[in-house]
Amino acid sequence: MGGEGTGRTGGRAVVAGDGVRLWAARQGDGAVPVVCCHGGPGLWDTLEDVADLLAGAATSYRWDQRGCGRSEGRGGPFTMARAIADLDAVRAHFGLERPVLLGHSWGASLALRYALAHPERVSGLVYVSGTGIDAQRTWHPAYRRNLDAALGARLPRLRELGERGALGGGRGAAEAREACVLQWSADFVPPAGPRAVAAAERMATPFRGVNTEANAALVAAEREESGTAGLRGKCAELAVPVLVVDGEGDIRPRSAVDSLVAALPLVDRVVLGGAGHLPWSEAPEAFGEAVTGFLDGVRERRT
Numbered sequence: 239m240g241g242e243g244t245g246r247t248g249g250r251a252v253v254a255g256d257g258v259r260l261w262a263a264r265q266g267d268g269a270v271p272v273v274c275c276h277g278g279p280g281l282w283d284t285l286e287d288v289a290d291l292l293a294g295a296a297t298s299y300r301w302d303q304r305g306c307g308r309s310e311g312r313g314g315p316f317t318m319a320r321a322i323a324d325l326d327a328v329r330a331h332f333g334l335e336r337p338v339l340l341g342h343s344w345g346a347s348l349a350l351r352y353a354l355a356h357p358e359r360v361s362g363l364v365y366v367s368g369t370g371i372d373a374q375r376t377w378h379p380a381y382r383r384n385l386d387a388a389l390g391a392r393l394p395r396l397r398e399l400g401e402r403g404a405l406g407g408g409r410g411a412a413e414a415r416e417a418c419v420l421q422w423s424a425d426f427v428p429p430a431g432p433r434a435v436a437a438a439e440r441m442a443t444p445f446r447g448v449n450t451e452a453n454a455a456l457v458a459a460e461r462e463e464s465g466t467a468g469l470r471g472k473c474a475e476l477a478v479p480v481l482v483v484d485g486e487g488d489i490r491p492r493s494a495v496d497s498l499v500a501a502l503p504l505v506d507r508v509v510l511g512g513a514g515h516l517p518w519s520e521a522p523e524a525f526g527e528a529v530t531g532f533l534d535g536v537r538e539r540r541t
Contacts, residue, residue, distance in 0.1 A: 249308060252301065252331040254324050261308035262301035262328055266293035270533045271334045272364075273299045275325065277343030279316075280453035282307025282446040285342060288518050291526040295533045299337070301328050303348075307446040316455035318463075322352050329359065338536055340364040340529070343515065347460055350498075354472045362536040363480045364529055367515050370494040371473060371501065373465030377494035384489035388429035389420065396420045415445040425515035427487035437519060473501040479539075480505045481532040483525065485513030506532070 251259040266289055274285040282302045289298035304311040304324050314320075325348065329337060338361055341349030346368030353360045369377060386393055399417040419438045426434035463469050480502050484492045486509050499507050508528040513520040 252328050254304070254311075254327045258304060258311040258324075259309065260301055260304065260311075260324060260328065262299060262331070264332065265289040265298045265300060266296055268292065268294055268296040268533070270296045270537050271299065271332070271337040272296040272340050272533070273325070273329055273334065273337045274301070275339065275341035275345030275349045276300075276303065277345050277367075278306065278448075278453060279303065279321075279344045279456035280306060280449040280451075284441055284516075285340070287522075288340065288342075291518055291522055292529060292533070295530045296338070298340075299328060299332055299334070302446075303452070305449045305452050312449065314451065314455065316452045316459075318348075318351060318456065318459040321348055321456065322355055325349075325352050326356065326359070335359070336361040336540075338362040338364060338533060340366065341368070342366045343368065344456070344460075350473075353478050354476060357476060357478050360478050361540060362532065363478055364483065364532060365480055365495075365498075366483045367485060367488055367490070367517065368482075368495060368498070369490055370496070370498040371464055371469050372494060372497050374461050376465070377491045381490045384491075385421070385424050388424035388489055390430060392420055392423070392430055411445060411447065414448060415442050418442050418445070418448065424489055427485070427512055427514045427520055429487075429489065429514070437516075441516075470497070470501050473498060474503065476502060476504070478504065479532075479536065481529065482507040483517060483528060484509045485515060485517035485520065486511045487514045488517075490515065 249261045249263045252262045253259055276283045276285055283300045285300055289300060292298060302309040336359055339349035346365045349363055353363050389396060396417060399413055419442050422438035422441055423430045423434040426437050482495060482499055482505060499505055510517045510521040510524050518525040
């Protein structure tokens, strides 16, 4: 984890407050600093293509969250407070006073909670394919139904792998990777077809494993706060501009984000047709235009 991390593949070590070393990389040469927060939880950075799309407008800072991918800390702790502190360590390490945060899926939840905790350290938030602030029970059953329907004939194999403990690493990396590719293939439009499987294969190459302990702990932490009046009240007071970006074909119901959009005082929302959970991969031009336009607005407000 040495080096300056100024290109697509280089990385550097960011030392968290408790001494854990987090992998991070700098990419692009645009005017607006953007710290990217990958999804999961328990996965690794998958936002290199996003940083490429934004390279002219942004300098992006990508990182692997604690215990994931190339970062240390496999044993945790995996708490929301620790995740927020780790994100702040990345920001401070690169000397960023008020970057834009771009979070995808679970990373959108992390970026939002960082902004709520430290609004003075954020100049904007790009909330991509998140699941909002309502209780998980309001959208998760529909997501499971949509996932099962999207997989179709591939569903029995995914269930078999789940029963064999593949995602937990109990059957080795090959089966864990196969399970991820199957599940991720439903995140593209049209779902689970040859193109979607190829896209999921690309996401899983190289395969860096799934930290199931981090996933379980952080999903539980998010679930504990979601749906509360306190969280909605904090969002209503957030004086930071927010861009919400959704793929119209995401199998997670986009209605899950409605109450977040209603609560935020400074928000725009873009829904991209022909795109699923990773909208930059299927609607790159529209995604790039939406996010670059938002970044341009942030830059103008700062000058």
